[in-house]
């Protein structure tokens with residue numbers, strides 16, 4: 338290739354790379370860089386049986402979803418995406434059997450809902466290792482019994498660190514490839 342063409346090709350290539358890097362940086366701006374650096378595990382142990390796509394922005398009756406629904410057979414083990422202690426074990430009308438887990442800095446909460454049941458030994462305050470089974474996929478709360486799934490999201494906590502008052506952050510970009 339004549340050198341002029343080679344230089345032109347190199348400029349095009351570096352511009353495309355630069356645009357890609359800028360895009361990555363834009364989607365992980367602010368304190369979300371923390372999440373990007375964590376290498377969060379996929380929250381189901383048997384990922385190959387899960388149907389996974391980004392449905393964070395979808396509408397749900399009366400509100401924006403602000404979570405990922407990961408369809409999987411009932412009883413599929415749900416694992417902690419990161420190390421951190423259990424903030425709260427809570428049963429609600431909408432979420433059914435749920436786990437709220439702090440991240441290690443207690444700046445974020447990982448929220449797992451519609452569980453069929455908790456794993457043995459799970460308790461509030463207990464430290465969960467990354468990958469530790471915390472419960473099993475189910476359809477408790479307002480999930481349809483014929484469509485068991487894990488409802489998973491991340492909440493960024495305020496300075497008061499109240500587990501039930503976070504702002505939802507889309508986990509999709511931060512979960513490790515299956």
Ligand SMILES: [Zn+2]
Nearest residue numbers: 404405406488
């Ligand atoms: Zn959901």
